[in-house]
Amino acid sequence: MINILGFDSDFDPSLLDRIVNEKKKIGYYNLPNQDTTYINHYLKQLNKRQNLNSISDVVVIGIGGSSLGAKAVYHFIRSIRQLKRNLHFMDSTDPITIANICNSLNISSTHFIVISKSGSTIETIAIYKHILAITKTIQLSHFPFTFITGKSSLLAQHARKVNGLIINIQQNIGGRFSLLSSAGIIPLALTGTKIDCLLKGAAKIKDSFFNQGYMQNLLLKKATFYANNASNYNINALFSYTDSLKYFNDWYAQLWGESLGKKQKNSVFHVGLTPIGLTGPKDQHSFLQLLYEGIRDKSVTFIKLKTFENHQKIPNITLEKLETFNLINQVKFSTLINMQADAIIESLKKHTRIPLDEITLQKQDEFSIGQLIYYYELLTSLVGNLLNINTYNQPGVEFGKNILIKKLQQQL
Amino acid sequence: MINILGFDSDFDPSLLDRIVNEKKKIGYYNLPNQDTTYINHYLKQLNKRQNLNSISDVVVIGIGGSSLGAKAVYHFIRSIRQLKRNLHFMDSTDPITIANICNSLNISSTHFIVISKSGSTIETIAIYKHILAITKTIQLSHFPFTFITGKSSLLAQHARKVNGLIINIQQNIGGRFSLLSSAGIIPLALTGTKIDCLLKGAAKIKDSFFNQGYMQNLLLKKATFYANNASNYNINALFSYTDSLKYFNDWYAQLWGESLGKKQKNSVFHVGLTPIGLTGPKDQHSFLQLLYEGIRDKSVTFIKLKTFENHQKIPNITLEKLETFNLINQVKFSTLINMQADAIIESLKKHTRIPLDEITLQKQDEFSIGQLIYYYELLTSLVGNLLNINTYNQPGVEFGKNILIKKLQQQL
Known part of the structure; x- marks a missing residue:
């Protein structure tokens, strides 16, 4: 560059x-040198719950800093290279958008990643409820959600209750500076983007x-x-x-x-x-x-x-x-x-x-x-x-x- | 409203x-009351050259005012209603974009509308040449282009030479005010948008x-x-x-x-x-x-x-x-x-x-x-x-x- x-x-x-x-206090500065072993650990955990080979599409349920970063990288890379999985973003409460995205998906081959650092983003919780209801209606045998959120957020507590996969966002990394944290990296890793x-x-x-x-x-x-x-x-x-x-x-x-x-x-x-x-x-x-x-x-x-x-x-x-x-x-x-x-x-x-x-x-x-x-x-x-x-x-x-x-x- | x-x-x-x-001099003001019989006349002419039933996709080759208007209306309507034909816009010289659009099309069931009021927009002419070469390579039997341009532009003169379908843009209507003129209406009419x-x-x-x-x-x-x-x-x-x-x-x-x-x-x-x-x-x-x-x-x-x-x-x-x-x-x-x-x-x-x-x-x-x-x-x-x-x-x-x-x- x-x-x-x-x-x-x-x-x-x-x-x-x-x-x-x-730099000593604000978390994003040191993300380039992070230990990335958690990515493979996560993929293995996910594979146990929903066979990775069966997942064709990944949907990020998240708004603002929880979606803009991964979206930027995904579209940059995808325009020149076929990626392993399609990545979609549900970052709107517009009912038409929600319906159009849902209609374009095969829910049984989709994994959903709910991202909210605070864990109390109204839009994100509303969409999560909607997708949860759909997965119940079609009687999906697995639980197709990962939660990326602050360690002690209500969403993290919920995720533990439902035995969901949880990835932590560090407290000292804000949403718009979180692209290189788990919030951006986990969805991108699922598409086969080269995180390293x-x-x-x-x-x-x-x-x-x-x-x-x-x-x-x-x-x-x-x-x-x-x-x-x-x-x-x-x-x-x-x-x-x-x-x-x-x-x-x-x-x-x-x-x-x-x-x-x-x-x-x-x-x-x-x-x-x-x-x-x-x-x-x-x-x-x-x-x-x-x-x-x-x-x-x-x-x-x-x-x-x-x-x-x-x-x-x-x-x-x-x-x-x-x-x-x-x-x-x-x-x-x-x-x-x-x-x-x-x-x-x-x-x-x-x-x-x-x-x-x-x-x-x-x-x-x-x-x-x-x-x-x-x-x-x-x-x-x-x-x-x-x-x-x-x-x-x-x-x-x-x-x-x-x-x-x-x-x-x-x-x- | x-x-x-x-x-x-x-x-x-x-x-x-x-x-x-x-309002007496600037053309866009009176467009809401225009005579729209030219639309059906155009569709009939087009049907003689490239059977309308065989056209699944329409591509606007045009930039700025020649594409933004139809794009705005198309996306507004299409998100709630299945339209007769897909509409695409080639409004960039980015080679990756051009390749991705071309790869997504079946050229033989596509009609292209070249739009430039001045008739000398470099981007538009470059893309037109590119598509023209493709249609020659696959030996398309029909000429799949319509030209929407100023009456005496070089593009209009070219269109007459190649016996292409031509629609006129009035001299006193500028590109960014041309949505309700032929520049916006013809592509939209082909998708089945309700022009009236x-x-x-x-x-x-x-x-x-x-x-x-x-x-x-x-x-x-x-x-x-x-x-x-x-x-x-x-x-x-x-x-x-x-x-x-x-x-x-x-x-x-x-x-x-x-x-x-x-x-x-x-x-x-x-x-x-x-x-x-x-x-x-x-x-x-x-x-x-x-x-x-x-x-x-x-x-x-x-x-x-x-x-x-x-x-x-x-x-x-x-x-x-x-x-x-x-x-x-x-x-x-x-x-x-x-x-x-x-x-x-x-x-x-x-x-x-x-x-x-x-x-x-x-x-x-x-x-x-x-x-x-x-x-x-x-x-x-x-x-x-x-x-x-x-x-x-x-x-x-x-x-x-x-x-x-x-x-x-x-x-x-």
């Missing part, structure tokens, strides 16, 4: 010390940052730029020039928005950086005009893929009356898409002063997306630290929940 | 006159606005609020509480971003309103925290569906240790999702002063989405007029194109 910054900012060297300090490569990619960025590698100064500079410019460039777009990062964009949006949209510590000031996920070249024909001519409140990070796993060329066809387009003949689509990204970068530099940077992933594999994940987690932590906020909580999410519970009680 | 505004703004009565005046209902929905909003109905004051007020607050609330989120509006959100993002991100007329000032598409309840667990505690630069429109076509209830199951969740038992999922929306609205009102409004669609059908489409088109025109910009051009999109062409020429 290569990152070229188009902007610069002097950073305070104590920022690194503060992050090194945070994913973690190695993350470890590479971690080592580079904490051991004075190339990433250290780069991330300190980049984070300082974002924090210093939080009020004039408060919208941060990710412009990915591969469709396979579409769900990565969604993961980024949660990570960035939910971590950095906060009241400052000991202050009444609100801060926040607004994430936008774009996909090229499609969004050249939708959002780009706003970048060029709208208010200059946006920074843009372009993500390119150096090597595509497909070398299809545009055929050597001359179209009558469209002969001017012969100049694309014999050009690989992979070359064209990267050229499109480069053309937009060049023209934004020429016509605007928008802060830009470029990330290039080597290829579409677990190692590359592992790098990208850890890079963004670190960047988020750094910016949060500079903004003097608690990066890891989400007090706002609770506000609506209490009102919902009141509404539900009223209708009883 | 009901719209409840949570904010107010006095409007200048001459705004209505200016829009009535614009779609247009009737749009006509209802049109009549209400232009004939002093409920929509007139409402839209004048709402647009004036957006324009007056373009600098303090420059991010406008659409929070849709049904997954079926996911692609409508994308259509909205293009319409809003590309129309309103402009230099002002006779001025050097940049203006722009930044669209954000959110889906509930999922994004309660991702973006909501930023709304609550981030910088107060956002307005939010909630979209709810009054009636879902599914009445599934959460089953009456008591989960050991999770007995507190008995309060969701026997609640319909459709009730729950709307209650979730209401809880978030109530809590945002309580904890913030974010400008909010609510749109409720009657049901998931063509009439409702037709209303929503025309409502947003009108709103965009009104805000653009107030911001003193050209709502209908997109000069920025050309900047990168010229650089791309230079890059392509250099590598020849």
Whole structure:
């Protein structure tokens, strides 16, 4: 992974010390070096209960940080490689979505993973009840659920009562930073995603940052730029020039928005950086005009893929009356898409002063997306630290929940 | 469709006159009352060339305004109703996406619709060449293409040379306002979407606005609020509480971003309103925290569906240790999702002063989405007029194109 910054900012060297300090308390930092033996242990346990060979589909019942991470990696990898099992995500209470997913499944060859760190996510419990009722109706002989949750949550207590498989999420790892924890890794392992490569990619960025590698100064500079410019460039777009990062964009949006949209510590000031996920070249024909001519409140990070796993060329066809387009003949689509990204970068530099940077992933594999994940987690932590906020909580999410519970009680 | 505004703004009565005046020149305004006999004429013509009964799949080759509109309506309707034919969209030069779509199709039972108003969209021509080569390789006996383009474009000239079916896009209808023109209607008609209902929905909003109905004051007020607050609330989120509006959100993002991100007329000032598409309840667990505690630069429109076509209830199951969740038992999922929306609205009102409004669609059908489409088109025109910009051009999109062409020429 290569990152070229188009902007610069002097950073305070104590920022690194503060992050090194945070690393002792916040769990996600050390996930790249985790002991992964629990994965095989889990697979063996599962195999005893529901023959692994009989499982064709895996469904994650989880919302927000409990689904966005695995979804990002799964879609990135699956677009180039047939995986062992299909992975689905039930992350909505929309009855039509629920029905459509259920209708597409063969329940008897499906395993469900209920994920909720708190163990009390209303959406997740509601969907779990629905699936449980279905499995009872068809008189399934096995119990097709795994529970991934906080050690002492009510869901964990429930899982023990029903003798379900339980995987623990560490207390000091928040939902949106849990991709490389069991919450992301267990569902991905069931699809045959190469977990070791994913973690190695993350470890590479971690080592580079904490051991004075190339990433250290780069991330300190980049984070300082974002924090210093939080009020004039408060919208941060990710412009990915591969469709396979579409769900990565969604993961980024949660990570960035939910971590950095906060009241400052000991202050009444609100801060926040607004994430936008774009996909090229499609969004050249939708959002780009706003970048060029709208208010200059946006920074843009372009993500390119150096090597595509497909070398299809545009055929050597001359179209009558469209002969001017012969100049694309014999050009690989992979070359064209990267050229499109480069053309937009060049023209934004020429016509605007928008802060830009470029990330290039080597290829579409677990190692590359592992790098990208850890890079963004670190960047988020750094910016949060500079903004003097608690990066890891989400007090706002609770506000609506209490009102919902009141509404539900009223209708009883 | 009901719209409840949570904010107010006095409007200048001459705004209505200016829009009535614009309506004489800008083509989209009158599309709800169009003569649709051309649809049947087209279907007959197509049937002569490629037996309609033999067509199982339709592919739109088009990007931006040439695909986002039909995609929005198709996904809204298809999630509740089996349609006559599958509709696909080739709107990317990502070689993996192109290969995956092609591999999923039976080319001999597919019809392709090449859509480009200018007729010179590089992505579209590249994909057309690719598909053309495939149809030649498999020696298809018929020519499986329709062309929807501006009357005198190079693509139209090409289409005449190859004796292809051609449908015209009026000169005074821009891509992002073309959903209700042939560009959106022809692909949708092939899937069996009820075009008449779609247009009737749009006509209802049109009549209400232009004939002093409920929509007139409402839209004048709402647009004036957006324009007056373009600098303090420059991010406008659409929070849709049904997954079926996911692609409508994308259509909205293009319409809003590309129309309103402009230099002002006779001025050097940049203006722009930044669209954000959110889906509930999922994004309660991702973006909501930023709304609550981030910088107060956002307005939010909630979209709810009054009636879902599914009445599934959460089953009456008591989960050991999770007995507190008995309060969701026997609640319909459709009730729950709307209650979730209401809880978030109530809590945002309580904890913030974010400008909010609510749109409720009657049901998931063509009439409702037709209303929503025309409502947003009108709103965009009104805000653009107030911001003193050209709502209908997109000069920025050309900047990168010229650089791309230079890059392509250099590598020849």
